[in-house]
Amino acid sequence: MEQRTAVVTGGASGLGEACARRLAADGMGVWILDRDGVRAVGVARSIVAAGGRAWSAEVDVADEASVTKCAARVAEETGAPDCLATAAGVLESVASVLDVDMAVHDRVWAVNYRGTVLTARAFGRQMRAAGRGSIVTFGSINSYAALPLPAYCPSKTALMRLTEMLAVELGRHGVRVNGVAPTFVLTPALQARVDAGERDLSRILAVSALGRAVTPENIADVVAFLCSDAAAAVTGLMMPVDAGYQAVSTYTGFPGGVPWEG
Numbered sequence: 102m103e104q105r106t107a108v109v110t111g112g113a114s115g116l117g118e119a120c121a122r123r124l125a126a127d128g129m130g131v132w133i134l135d136r137d138g139v140r141a142v143g144v145a146r147s148i149v150a151a152g153g154r155a156w157s158a159e160v161d162v163a164d165e166a167s168v169t170k171c172a173a174r175v176a177e178e179t180g181a182p183d184c185l186a187t188a189a190g191v192l193e194s195v196a197s198v199l200d201v202d203m204a205v206h207d208r209v210w211a212v213n214y215r216g217t218v219l220t221a222r223a224f225g226r227q228m229r230a231a232g233r234g235s236i237v238t239f240g241s242i243n244s245y246a247a248l249p250l251p252a253y254c255p256s257k258t259a260l261m262r263l264t265e266m267l268a269v270e271l272g273r274h275g276v277r278v279n280g281v282a283p284t285f286v287l288t289p290a291l292q293a294r295v296d297a298g299e300r301d302l303s304r305i306l307a308v309s310a311l312g313r314a315v316t317p318e319n320i321a322d323v324v325a326f327l328c329s330d331a332a333a334a335v336t337g338l339m340m341p342v343d344a345g346y347q348a349v350s351t352y353t354g355f356p357g358g359v360p361w362e363g
């Protein structure tokens with residue numbers, strides 16, 4: 102791991118920050134890319150203070166010029182990255198498709214979907230030229246199920262298809278592309294929704310087969326695995342990290358009742 106570098110978008114907070122810290126602890130040099138440049142500097146500094154290697158850059162993943170400029174800087178300073186984790190993203194309030202504010206809709210797609218396309222293109226080209234690399238996209242339980250988040254849910258479903266397409270396009274060039282599909286994780290973004298009364302913490306635990314919350318570090322562990330040589334034969338996969346959310350949701354939805362204490 103000593104010479105390897107990783108790029109983490111959204112690395113200044115939540116799941117991206119946990120991934121950045123985990124990859125740095127594994128010995129990788131880590132770029133923290135985030136729209137919040139101040140927090141990105143703070144995370145990079147604390148990784149360096151803990152003995153790791155880290156750099157930061159302010160970037161808006163939805164802005165092609167911003168991503169292109171940042172990717173060129175990364176290539177110039179540390180070369181093509183070995184790993185890219187695209188954690189930059191925004192959540193959404195519950196709404197119906199018929200009533201969603203289209204400005205909100207378009208922003209969610211711009212950051213979550215377009216932002217992933219732009220960063221995967223910019224760094225995927227560098228990885229293709231280098232003949233090696235691993236990309237991990239950020240899906241969600243929304244990648245697999247219809248939930249009442251009219252822009253967020255389809256954007257995460259589209260990301261699963263995009264992940265498969267990139268895996269096929271880049272596979273023969275030595276680049277693997279996978280995703281993680283987390284259940285609800287109490288990050289600053291989700292905490293803000295809970296505080297606003299938009300998400301119910303007790304309901305979140307009720308849809309965990311394990312009866313426990315999933316932590317940012319749980320997600321980072323899987324991202325680290327997907328980036329590692331231990332996953333050398335794994336590509337095109339959107340891996341649920343959901344404490345059994347999918348299984349519980351369908352099982353408890355059985356119309357004849359279920360023999361489960363919960």
Ligand SMILES: NC(=O)c1ccc[n+]([C@@H]2O[C@H](COP(=O)([O-])OP(=O)(O)OC[C@H]3O[C@@H](n4cnc5c(N)ncnc54)[C@H](O)[C@@H]3O)[C@@H](O)[C@H]2O)c1
Nearest residue numbers: 111114115116135136161162189190241283285286288290
């Ligand atoms: N928290 C959850 O429950 C959960 C569940 C499933 C998937 N996810 C996904 O995980 C990812 C991270 O979410 P989180 O909960 O850690 O959120 P978070 O808000 O804690 O962190 C997201 C980071 O992305 C950055 N960001 C937002 N827009 C950006 C942009 N345009 N350009 C660059 N950076 C930008 C923010 O500044 C922030 O630092 C998102 O893609 C989210 O959809 C989260």
